[in-house]
Structure formats: C-alpha cells, structure tokens
Amino acid sequence: MPQQLIYTSAPRGLVAGRSGHCTVARSAVMREALMLQLEKFCYYQHLSLSGGQERPIFACRVVDIRGTRFHVLSRIQDAGLDFTGRTNFIAHHLVFTPEEIRQNTIPPVILRDWPGWVKSWTKEPQLLENEDWSGLAALAGKTSVPAQTWQRVTGDAVNGYALLETRAGASFRVDDQTDETVLELIAESLELLEVRDCRKDFRATAWQYTFTTSMQEQDNPADFRWRCIHFDNPAANRFATPDCRPLSAVRATKLNGEQTAFARTGRQPPRFVVEPQDARITEGETARFTAKAEGVPSPAYQWFSVDRANNGQVLPGETNPELVVSNAALGVSRYVVSITNSVGSTQSRVATVSVEQKLKLAQARIDTSSRGPTKPALYNVKTADDIERQRRRLDAEKAQEIFQRRRRRNKILVTVLVAIVIAVVGLFAWRKLLPRQPSETPSPELVGKKHSATPSPSITAPPTVAPADQLSPPSSTTPLAESKPQQTDSNTKKDLPSNLPQPTGFDLPDGWTRKTIGNVLNPNAEFVSPRFDLSGAAEGFLTNGDSVLFVSTTNNANEFQATLLKIENASSANRCGIMVRESEKPTAPFLFIGASSEKIYVYNRDSKGKFLSREYEIPKANQNRPMYFRFQQKENHVAPLYSYDSKIWLPNDTNAIYGDRHAIVGLTVCSGSPSSKVVAKFGGVIPFSATKPGK
Numbered sequence: 001m002p003q004q005l006i007y008t009s010a011p012r013g014l015v016a017g018r019s020g021h022c023t024v025a026r027s028a029v030m031r032e033a034l035m036l037q038l039e040k041f042c043y044y045q046h047l048s049l050s051g052g053q054e055r056p057i058f059a060c061r062v063v064d065i066r067g068t069r070f071h072v073l074s075r076i077q078d079a080g081l082d083f084t085g086r087t088n089f090i091a092h093h094l095v096f097t098p099e100e101i102r103q104n105t106i107p108p109v110i111l112r113d114w115p116g117w118v119k120s121w122t123k124e125p126q127l128l129e130n131e132d133w134s135g136l137a138a139l140a141g142k143t144s145v146p147a148q149t150w151q152r153v154t155g156d157a158v159n160g161y162a163l164l165e166t167r168a169g170a171s172f173r174v175d176d177q178t179d180e181t182v183l184e185l186i187a188e189s190l191e192l193l194e195v196r197d198c199r200k201d202f203r204a205t206a207w208q209y210t211f212t213t214s215m216q217e218q219d220n221p222a223d224f225r226w227r228c229i230h231f232d233n234p235a236a237n238r239f240a241t242p243d244c245r246p247l248s249a250v251r252a253t254k255l256n257g258e259q260t261a262f263a264r265t266g267r268q269p270p271r272f273v274v275e276p277q278d279a280r281i282t283e284g285e286t287a288r289f290t291a292k293a294e295g296v297p298s299p300a301y302q303w304f305s306v307d308r309a310n311n312g313q314v315l316p317g318e319t320n321p322e323l324v325v326s327n328a329a330l331g332v333s334r335y336v337v338s339i340t341n342s343v344g345s346t347q348s349r350v351a352t353v354s355v356e357q358k359l360k361l362a363q364a365r366i367d368t369s370s371r372g373p374t375k376p377a378l379y380n381v382k383t384a385d386d387i388e389r390q391r392r393r394l395d396a397e398k399a400q401e402i403f404q405r406r407r408r409r410n411k412i413l414v415t416v417l418v419a420i421v422i423a424v425v426g427l428f429a430w431r432k433l434l435p436r437q438p439s440e441t442p443s444p445e446l447v448g449k450k451h452s453a454t455p456s457p458s459i460t461a462p463p464t465v466a467p468a469d470q471l472s473p474p475s476s477t478t479p480l481a482e483s484k485p486q487q488t489d490s491n492t493k494k495d496l497p498s499n500l501p502q503p504t505g506f507d508l509p510d511g512w513t514r515k516t517i518g519n520v521l522n523p524n525a526e527f528v529s530p531r532f533d534l535s536g537a538a539e540g541f542l543t544n545g546d547s548v549l550f551v552s553t554t555n556n557a558n559e560f561q562a563t564l565l566k567i568e569n570a571s572s573a574n575r576c577g578i579m580v581r582e583s584e585k586p587t588a589p590f591l592f593i594g595a596s597s598e599k600i601y602v603y604n605r606d607s608k609g610k611f612l613s614r615e616y617e618i619p620k621a622n623q624n625r626p627m628y629f630r631f632q633q634k635e636n637h638v639a640p641l642y643s644y645d646s647k648i649w650l651p652n653d654t655n656a657i658y659g660d661r662h663a664i665v666g667l668t669v670c671s672g673s674p675s676s677k678v679v680a681k682f683g684g685v686i687p688f689s690a691t692k693p694g695k
Contacts (some may be wrong), residue, residue: 573672
C-alpha cells in the first residue's frame, strides 16, 4: 500500500507514516531519499498576509528517484498560528508505486473524497505503521461520468474533452470556481479517457496527467501538465501562459458519436440490435453470420463455437461483427457471439449452420465390345431425400404461384375500393360547396352554442354509397369541427360507434383532426389559442397495437415542433408527446417522442412491425418543467429530438432512433391504463398552418 508523509511547520517538526506492506519500505536508503524529496514539496504561501484568500492546495506529481518512478498526491493547507504567533501549515503526501495505482481510482477522486487526509497534527514526529487503507479501497468503484459538472459549468458535458485536447503546460484561471468544483472537472475529464484513449487501462493513463489546483511561487512549472491559477496570488502573472483562459471557457473540438454519448449519458450496457441468424448451405459453400450491437463504450465482439453439451470454445481472431465459416463439417454446427464493454457483457442467440451433402454424379459402364465410338454417359443419381426435397420445392413453387394470383386480385379490389372512396369524398365535398337554402341558415339565437346542439339537416348520401363501417377514415386535412352528424329517417338511421369522441367547447384549427387509435376512453381535444388541451384514458404503445389519442395534421413540412407545457396529475405511466404516423391503424408504422413525469421516451415501429424503444432519465432540476420535442427531416428519415431549454437538442444523430417519414403528424397522449386519465397541455406548435381561436 502507499506511503504517507505528514509535515507541519510547527516546532514539533516532521511526521512521516507508511504501510508495512509497501515495497519501497524494504530499502532504507530509498525510503530516506524519497522523504528528502517529499520535504521539498512541503511549503505553503500564506496569501492572507498580502490580502489574498487562504485555500488548500491539491497536487498530483510524478517523481523519479534513483531510477524508480513514484506518483505523489499532496494536500497542503493553513494550520493557523502557533503559541509564538507564527503561521503554520500541514503538508500531507501519499506516495504510490506504478503497481499500486492500478488498484486505486484516479487522483482527483482520492484528493477530494479520501477520508484519511490529516487536517490537524499535534503529536511528536513518528513513523506511522499498520494504517487502515479501507477508505482507499472503497473509492475504487466511484465513477465520474456522465460529466454533469462540465454540463453545469459550461452548458455541455462534451467540453470535458477540452482538457485532454490542451497542450502540456497549459494554464487556467479558476477564480470563479471552488476547489471542490475544480477537482470534479478534472476527475470527469480523466474518466473520459476511457473512450478517448485507445489503451485499455485508462486509469493508469490518468495518473500520468499531473496537475495542481493553485500554483505557488515555489512550484516548478515542469511538474504539472495542467496549472490552475488564482489571481490573488503574486505568482499568477509569472505562471500565466499566453493562451491562459478561464477553465469554464474551454471547449472541445474533436469528437465522435461514441465520445459524445459517453460524456452526456455515461456508460450504457451492451445490447444487440441484430443477432446472428441460422444458415443453410451445401457442402463446399461459405456461411456468414452477422451481428450488430450498441452500447457506451462501444462493445467488443468475440465469437464462440458451441458443442452439443452447450460448451463454448473461443474462436481465435474472430472479433468482428461478421463471422465467416468456410469448409464447415456436414450436419449442424452452432455458433454464438458475446459482446462486452466496461459495464458488462451479453450473449446472442445460438445460430446454426446446416451443411447438406453435395449431389454426386456416377459414370455409367459402357459395353466395350460393341462397335462404333464409345462415349461416357453421366446420370444424376438421386436419393430418397433428394426426391423428397424436389417434391417440396415443387409444392412451394405452386403455393407461391397461387399467392401471387391472389395478391394481384387483392390489388385490383383495393384499387376499385380507393376509387369508390375518392368518388364518395368528392361527392360530399361538391355538395358542401352548393349554396345553402334559406331554410338552412341558423337562427341568431343558435350562434355560439356548443357542438352538442341539434345539428342542421344535411344532404342525404345517394344509395350507392358504401356503409360507413366499410369506408376509409376521413382525410387528415378535414377539420374535426366540420364533421357533423347527418340527420336520417328511422329507416336508415344507424347506431354511432361507442368510442366516437365527445364534442368539445373549442374547435381545433383548420387542417387538424382528432383520432382515437385503438381503445380510448373519454377522449377530448380542445384548442384555446395558442394552446392544445388533450385528455383521455388509454393503455399506450404496445408491440401488438397502440391505444392513444392523436390530434394530427398532414405531414407536409421538414420539421415539426411542440412544447409539452404541463401534465396534470403526472404519473410514470403517462406518455405525452408528438408522433408521426403512417395511418390510424393500431399496428401502423410510427415514430413517437414524449415524456412522463420522470423520463423521456422514444418509440418506433418500422414497416416490418418491429417495435423499438429508448428512454432517458430527466434530471430532477428539469422535472415538472416544460419539455420541447421536435421531428427533423434528415435525408430519407425523420429524427426525434428533445430539449430542456429549446437551445440544446438531444440526442444527437448517433444515438437517435430514426423512422420513415409518414403521412400524418401531431400531438399524442396516453395514460398507461384504461382506468386512469391523463390531461396534457401543449403549446408552441411549429409549423402551424392555420389558427382558429377558441370560442
């Protein structure tokens, strides 16, 4: 374990301590040389004598003594006045060998959190032995990512990489930061070495970055890679470099997607996006297995072969996402891939490759006694398995032909149905454009009443129109406020659907409509300019079909944005946000981004029905505050984004979930259960093609 030296300027003199297990202590000569070197670091500049502020000094150095390298952590602080009125200080040093640093956490965490730092000393000089180092061991599991201090000080966690990008010997002004904050910023930057440095043992690399939290006149500038300066110290002008700037003003410039995600979200366990699938080949062919994984840091791949007893054997050199299997043995072979990062590891499904025997051709014997030229004749010898496979192939081809015929027939039927729907919609639109008869003009006393009032008579559809339950849903460009029930006689009247939304006191804007997808109870949507109010009870987004309230418009812009102002009676089961969707079918492809009381959620169902989800914790400081959501068109995809202040949008392109651009876009709410109700208020809807103030 490390040695420790405690020095005080009081008359009692020098106090040194060590662990009885330190290898350095075996050599008395080496120990004496080390202590002499440490005494050179035992000085403290009392700034209060010149009008400055007394503050502790934290430093990390690397020293070389007789060809042996040591890492020294120092904490120096004012110790008040002695009985003669002289100023005193205490200097406490911890010394580590290169072998010991691999067992401990990074230097700024020890300087900040180790409980063994001595802050007062009144004993006689003595050699400390059998010290309790459990406090150091307890710090080994501490982590400093995500870089929350850099986020708070500079506005973006990725700026923690800026310290790693600066040249050796850079100076920084830290008058506006506390010593605790400076140590936290350095600790987070050194933790980011895990993805910035290509070496595996980033903690050992972190010990090479020397620093001091406040330069003193006696300091040797060459001892430190990073030098923090306080301008109430007379030595500040001497140690300030031409590029000296506030530590809070540094900015990172060299970043990739993995580094950005690591700084903002911290470590994420590995997970499979694509798992290897089974393969079937013929003898002599090559099989390929492909896997794709994600995580922070990026996971490493390792392929294994699996025997019948489910024992895995490492395949040397197979550390890529793709495994190529050549000359596989006849029968069935099994393979699996493991993905690992610093958070953990996980294993894929077992993928099999089935190798079938290649057909053999036999040469028929020819009667050599016959006259005329002899030519060899080849015959294809088929086994019973070959015949059975051929029969299955013919059956499959026949079934495929029947399927194609039915598909063509269904296309024709769909085309005819679409034409009928277009004709019916056009007929209704034409009749709405006809001038109203005098008897249809509403009386003055009916103006301003709610939609629940008795509707005026409308033109009855011709007998050739298909029933309402066979028609497509109304176009998303038709406002819900204009869809009024028709008045029919007792012979043609039909019961309305039980889940039809109840009329509201305020119309939706032109071009907006309210849709109930799946099972939604008590749905309601109002527009009180400039705010949308949505409420209802619905189970939410599921892999087998959705149940949500969707207030939508046609998706005809490259960007859509809305602000979730408030969720009343907020619950962790609520999902309130924005959605772009292909249709009103519960299983239609869609992309959604929204929030509950504690998290941000991103859901996506692609055209193949695969359901994906992501979630992000909302910091406590941002809970119960407005959230900003946005869809942004990027090439052929739509990217979901969110923000706490409408200035910094997350996540970036690397960790966002993408979806196809669909037909309709708008605001969505669900309570998570049919037995509970959610009420959400939205504002700041962009683009907003029409505005209709509330009545």
